[in-house]
Amino acid sequence: MAGTAVLGRVTWRTATVVGLHDETPTARTLALAVRNWPGHVAGQHVDVRLMAADGYSAVRSYSIASAPNSDGRIEITVERLPTGEVSPYLTQDVVVGDELELRGPIGGWFVWRSDQTESIQLVAGGSGIVPLMAMLRSRSSIGSGAPFRLLYSAREPRAVFYRDELRALSNQGDSVVITYAYTRVTPKDWPRPAGRIDASLIATGTWPSTLRPTSYVCGPTSFVEHTTDLLIAAGHDRERIKTERFGATGERK
């Protein structure tokens, strides 16, 4: 693995937008057909480059949401940041048939590989669900029996990405156990008041540390700091916790 994570993958490729759909009022999924796509591993990201007519360009990184496949298609889900330079364009201006420049996949650390059989704990804050969704989809697409749990914190029910697909995943026989946490607004009759994840939710909504799961935690910096501290306090090995953080203006994801 050493040294090979991005080799051969840093050239810019043409991606054609072949589908668009809104996940939430502020997040849109773009399906892209990528010429000569080399394939990816769940958790990796791509760089997307936009170029103005005068040659000015802006590049941002977005996690891949889709499972690895061999048909040269990937999906990214982009959260619109009101003050962003790239995300408003990708979520509001792009239409099917547009071409974008893209390179990747990039990243060899925050990844779930299909030969991993240990228990997996996913912890998502907001749009941090995106690379974790690629892991859930990868698990399904290959029929992996690896035990997965997801703890997903969102501002409010309508801010949840991939809602129907997550429900379907948790209803399957080899079910993925999904626990939601809402920080601002909960659904009606929700058993827990709105608020950040706390120790009791870690106790009930994640694998016990005695199972020695590998954990993937992705979200805003403050979310990742807070939840990884809770996981460690609950007995998880810090060596088994992988993190990916994004800042308020970092347009990663």
Place this chain on the structure above:
Amino acid sequence: MAIISRGFAGRRSAADAKLPPGQYLTTDFPVLSAGPTPHISPDRWEFAIDDGSNGLKRWDWKSFRELPSETITTDLHCVTRWSKLDTSWEGVSLDVLLADVKTDLPYAMFRSYGDYTTNLPLKDLMNKQAWIAFKYNGADLEPEHGGPARLLVPHLYLWKSAKWVKGMTLMPHDKPGFWENLGYHIYGDPWREQRYSEE
């Protein structure tokens, strides 16, 4: 061939002229770390220099803080594409730390609490190019930004500025650290956009 993004104007500012290629300006301070933040109290902190077989220097927090320090105002460039201008730090320069280390070894591997590593040529650490920083904006460095002390090598991408440093090993040959083993560039010059190992 470049593709023009129909209708994309972008947002240019005077500050862009100061930025390395492919970077954008931010005013907050995003965090990139591979794992949980270690919380290291100064009374367990130490920083040690070795040559791979022998310990050469060692400081605990008290002796480290007694070394002459300086304030540094510098721009930061992260490989995830944000740049932040005119940040203010206080730290001890590597010139001070290496002052009475006699070595011909031209490379160093930095080691951190939490097992992070990153490699640097020794020449990039000397002559007021690198510090072990312990204050940011006049306050003790927060753990999430590498406190109690981190390496600061602002002329290279910020992953080279290892957080939570605890030591450096001098080496005869360059070899990759943590991110460098995962496909990131062995040197990481933002002005030459050396993000990935093929660039």
